[in-house]
Amino acid sequence: MEEIEARNLTKTFKRKVRVNILKRIERRIYAVKKVSFKVNKEEIFGLLGPNGAGKTTTIKMICTLLVPDEGEAIVHGFSILDKPEKVRENIGVVLAPDKGFYERLSGIENLVYYGRLYGMNKKEAYKRAIELTQIVGLDKDAYRYVEEYSLGMKAKLSIAKSLIHDPPIVILDEPTVGLDPISARRIRNLILELAKSGKTILLTSHNMWEVENLCNRVILINKGEIVSQGTPRQLKEKLNLNYIVEVEVLNSEKVENYETFINDKGNAVIKIETSKPNDTLINLLDELKYKKYEIGEIKVIEPTLEEVFAKVIGDEKGI
Amino acid sequence: MKKEFNQLLAILEVEIKNLLRERGTVGFAIFFPILISLSTYGVGTGILGKAPNIDLWFYQLIGFTILMIAIIMSSSSAWYVRQGLLSRRLEYLFAASINPLIIVAASSITSGLMGIGIFLVVGLIGVLVVYGISNLLNFFLATIILAVSLIPILGINLIVAATTIIGKEPEAISQPLSAIVSTTSGLAYPITILPFILQIIGEVMPYYYAAEYVRAMINGYLNLVNLESFPFLFIYLIGGYFIYRYFEYNFIRKEGNYGA
Amino acid sequence: MVLNLSKKVFSKITTEIERGIKLYFRNGIWLLSDIISTPFWVIFLFLTIVFYAQYLLKDVNALTSLMWGIFIFILMNSFIWAGNSIVQSVTNGIVDGVILTNTNITIHLLGRSIMSVFDSFISGIIALLTASYIFGSSLLIHNLPLFFASLIIALIFYSLFASVYAALIVSLRSPWIVSNVLNFILPFLSGAIPPQLFPKSVANILLFSPFYYISGQIVSAATGIYLINPTIMLIISIIITVVIVFISNFISKKLIQSMSKEGKASLI
Numbered sequence: 001m002e003e004i005e006a007r008n009l010t011k012t013f014k015r016k017v018r019v020n021i022l023k024r025i026e027r028r029i030y031a032v033k034k035v036s037f038k039v040n041k042e043e044i045f046g047l048l049g050p051n052g053a054g055k056t057t058t059i060k061m062i063c064t065l066l067v068p069d070e071g072e073a074i075v076h077g078f079s080i081l082d083k084p085e086k087v088r089e090n091i092g093v094v095l096a097p098d099k100g101f102y103e104r105l106s107g108i109e110n111l112v113y114y115g116r117l118y119g120m121n122k123k124e125a126y127k128r129a130i131e132l133t134q135i136v137g138l139d140k141d142a143y144r145y146v147e148e149y150s151l152g153m154k155a156k157l158s159i160a161k162s163l164i165h166d167p168p169i170v171i172l173d174e175p176t177v178g179l180d181p182i183s184a185r186r187i188r189n190l191i192l193e194l195a196k197s198g199k200t201i202l203l204t205s206h207n208m209w210e211v212e213n214l215c216n217r218v219i220l221i222n223k224g225e226i227v228s229q230g231t232p233r234q235l236k237e238k239l240n241l242n243y244i245v246e247v248e249v250l251n252s253e254k255v256e257n258y259e260t261f262i263n264d265k266g267n268a269v270i271k272i273e274t275s276k277p278n279d280t281l282i283n284l285l286d287e288l289k290y291k292k293y294e295i296g297e298i299k300v301i302e303p304t305l306e307e308v309f310a311k312v313i314g315d316e317k318g319i
Numbered sequence: 320m321k322k323e324f325n326q327l328l329a330i331l332e333v334e335i336k337n338l339l340r341e342r343g344t345v346g347f348a349i350f351f352p353i354l355i356s357l358s359t360y361g362v363g364t365g366i367l368g369k370a371p372n373i374d375l376w377f378y379q380l381i382g383f384t385i386l387m388i389a390i391i392m393s394s395s396s397a398w399y400v401r402q403g404l405l406s407r408r409l410e411y412l413f414a415a416s417i418n419p420l421i422i423v424a425a426s427s428i429t430s431g432l433m434g435i436g437i438f439l440v441v442g443l444i445g446v447l448v449v450y451g452i453s454n455l456l457n458f459f460l461a462t463i464i465l466a467v468s469l470i471p472i473l474g475i476n477l478i479v480a481a482t483t484i485i486g487k488e489p490e491a492i493s494q495p496l497s498a499i500v501s502t503t504s505g506l507a508y509p510i511t512i513l514p515f516i517l518q519i520i521g522e523v524m525p526y527y528y529a530a531e532y533v534r535a536m537i538n539g540y541l542n543l544v545n546l547e548s549f550p551f552l553f554i555y556l557i558g559g560y561f562i563y564r565y566f567e568y569n570f571i572r573k574e575g576n577y578g579a
Numbered sequence: 580m581v582l583n584l585s586k587k588v589f590s591k592i593t594t595e596i597e598r599g600i601k602l603y604f605r606n607g608i609w610l611l612s613d614i615i616s617t618p619f620w621v622i623f624l625f626l627t628i629v630f631y632a633q634y635l636l637k638d639v640n641a642l643t644s645l646m647w648g649i650f651i652f653i654l655m656n657s658f659i660w661a662g663n664s665i666v667q668s669v670t671n672g673i674v675d676g677v678i679l680t681n682t683n684i685t686i687h688l689l690g691r692s693i694m695s696v697f698d699s700f701i702s703g704i705i706a707l708l709t710a711s712y713i714f715g716s717s718l719l720i721h722n723l724p725l726f727f728a729s730l731i732i733a734l735i736f737y738s739l740f741a742s743v744y745a746a747l748i749v750s751l752r753s754p755w756i757v758s759n760v761l762n763f764i765l766p767f768l769s770g771a772i773p774p775q776l777f778p779k780s781v782a783n784i785l786l787f788s789p790f791y792y793i794s795g796q797i798v799s800a801a802t803g804i805y806l807i808n809p810t811i812m813l814i815i816s817i818i819i820t821v822v823i824v825f826i827s828n829f830i831s832k833k834l835i836q837s838m839s840k841e842g843k844a845s846l847i
Contacts, residue, residue, distance in 0.1 A: 099672030363631025
């Protein structure tokens with residue numbers, strides 16, 4: 001069952017551009033063109049794309065912060081056009097981790113503030129805020145002013161803010177951007193825990209490795225349009241990208257007919273790039289057995305989502 | 320020195336381009352002294368039952384123009400630092416091979432240039448209305464006098480910029496300065512009607528001299544005797560420089576206070 | 580259901596007010612700024628206004644009226660700057676966060692307005708004391724109940740005015756310039772310059788300004804000098820305040836519409 005269904009979402013912006021000292025002309029910027037996708041319950045769904053692709057615009061339409069020019073979306077059973085207030089009750093949003101807080105209020109005070117605006121009473125909001133600061137790892141700094149927080153701490157606080165009213169859907173726009181590796185890992189683990197606890201997650205990211213390891217399904221957006229969608233594996237298969245097959249041959253420094261390199265154990269390793277790793281591996285192992293070679297470690301390395309991304313976007317740009 | 324001068328010119332060019340794109344802002348700044356002086360002239364007419372001497376209107380017109388310049392210059396410096404802190408742009412500037420003082424100075428100079436531009440438009444209107452074309456040469460000389468008088472005010476701007484580094488709230492810093500300057504500098508009324516202590520405050524600030532010299536020049540009675548206190552005001556420029564450098568080193572570089 | 584809704588709205592209002600009070604008292608530098616600058620502004624305004632008629636410096640009644648005029652000038656100034664800081668809420672992403680909680684923006688702006696109430700109160704007291712000490716104005720209030728009623732009406736009116744003003748200037752690059760100009764224009768339209776100093780024909784122009792009924796009423800209640808019947812003035816001020824409730828709501832909705840349609844906050 002879908003928690004989010006986007007149907008032909010389209011958004012154009014009109015911007016006045018100065019041509020010369022006297023003249024300004026209106027330009028239309030097609031930010032999102034007929035984007036459709038579905039996010040299943042308890043799924044982590046990723047939007048990938050280069051800068052300016054339309055990811056944030058898409059997210060903002062789903063969050064009801066932007067009204068689409070065409071199309072619509074159904075979020076937790078409510079239309080973003082007809083029942084935006086119901087949509088907002090069921091989503092938690094992180095748009096920019098370092099914005100949206102009163103700098104001269106503490107982390108807890110900011111959370112309580114938003115909790116109360118979501119309709120909780122002060123006691124409930126405070127209890128929930130304490131709980132969330134512990135979950136996100138801000139319990140020691142909860143009472144410090146936000147102006148003293150680092151970017152990582154603000155990112156955690158943003159996630160806590162998005163969860164204050166315990167929504168079933170959490171929408172995260174680049175949640176780990178600018179964070180150190182440890183903070184980023186913490187946020188990623190948090191996202192996984194949220195999904196395990198039954199929340200549906202929609203996130204955007206530039207970090208391919210992160211998307212590959214977090215997301216059940218991904219769509220690639222470029223210039224406002226979806227260029228590919230599916231699981232990370234499906235995306236790789238669609239594009240016929242090459243896997244790398246590595247087979248270690250024990251007690252040999254070279255193997256006839258194959259290019260090899262010597263690993264740190266002093267053994268030859270055959271490395272083959274192939275779009276059909278299973279077939280290649282079977283044939284290679286048969287041949288090596290026939291030639292009475294001793295086989296050691298076998299590795300099959302999948303293409304990364306980064307390669308997928310580069311291929312798709314590169315093809316679009318004619319690279 | 321050549322490198323610093325080129326850097327200053329480069330930033331000035333960008334700041335001026337930025338400023339010229341804010342036509343609304345410039346328009347208001349020109350409109351404001353005319354509006355307020357006409358308003359008070361109207362009030363005076365209403366109270367007296369007849370139009371007061373037009374020289375009095377001109378007196379206030381010049382005063383309000385200089386007040387506008389003072390507000391723009393101090394607010395601009397304060398906001399420049401504040402925006403730099405908020406956007407973290409100041410971090411990049413401080414890490415660059417450019418003296419941050421040049422950047423702050425460029426911002427102040429730009430607002431000073433804007434001030435001179437405002438004076439040229441507003442003052443010209445006033446001079447033509449009150450004196451016709453007879454005092455035009457004096458008026459243009461007065462503009463040069465004003466430009467020189469603004470140099471010590473650049474020093475005050477550096478102090479405002481320095482205080483914003485600590486205080487962080489730009490308006491909270493520039494408002495008291497605007498209040499003190501407006502009240503004590505003989506802009507809207509002669510300094511002589513103030514209590515003695517306030518007169519002293521006015522006479523140690525460059526704004527009073529800017530207004531007096533400009534009025535004297537336009538009316539043709541500026542002489543060297545009037546100018547004898549003026550060179551001492553360049554202490555503001557020197558003091559402002561050292562105060563700014565102190566704050567920059569101790570509160571930004573030492574404490575890492577780059578962000579908001 | 581209506582009761583539930585009212586409870587929700589009331590809770591949000593108290594949340595915003597609490598937030599506003601906390602933030603006001605944590606911005607010590609603003610308090611200090613007000614304490615330093617207010618006495619100077621009082622002297623400046625007094626002397627600028629009497630520049631053409633310096634004999635008024637010996638007229639206690641005129642000076643007293645002027646003192647109350649400056650009091651309302653400070654009140655208006657505080658709310659105009661509230662409008663400016665609302666603009667910052669938009670650029671800081673706080674308004675986005677508030678919209679997502681299904682909170683009416685006008686309620687959110689109340690929080691900022693409460694800071695202006697405190698600001699006006701503190702600066703107002705300083706202004707009255709400065710004027711009394713330096714110029715000899717009288718601090719006696721002619722009609723205390725009407726004075727407080729008109730003060731409350733003015734606080735409500737200007738809170739909503741601040742939100743309307745903020746919505747109109749939010750897209751400007753330098754809204755502070757508009758604020759500075761408005762700071763000077765509004766007092767003239769509000770009866771801050773004592774209307775009794777003018778011939779009746781000139782003073783009556785104020786009757787066309789809605790701001791006069793809001794702010795001028797405070798001065799009239801304090802000094803006992805009225806341009807029109809005080810009851811009529813009170814009724815008109817209430818009507819004007821009700822009108823601005825609707826205007827504020829309308830403008831806030833328009834602003835949110837603009838943000839959701841165009842992706843940026845702009846009514847101009």
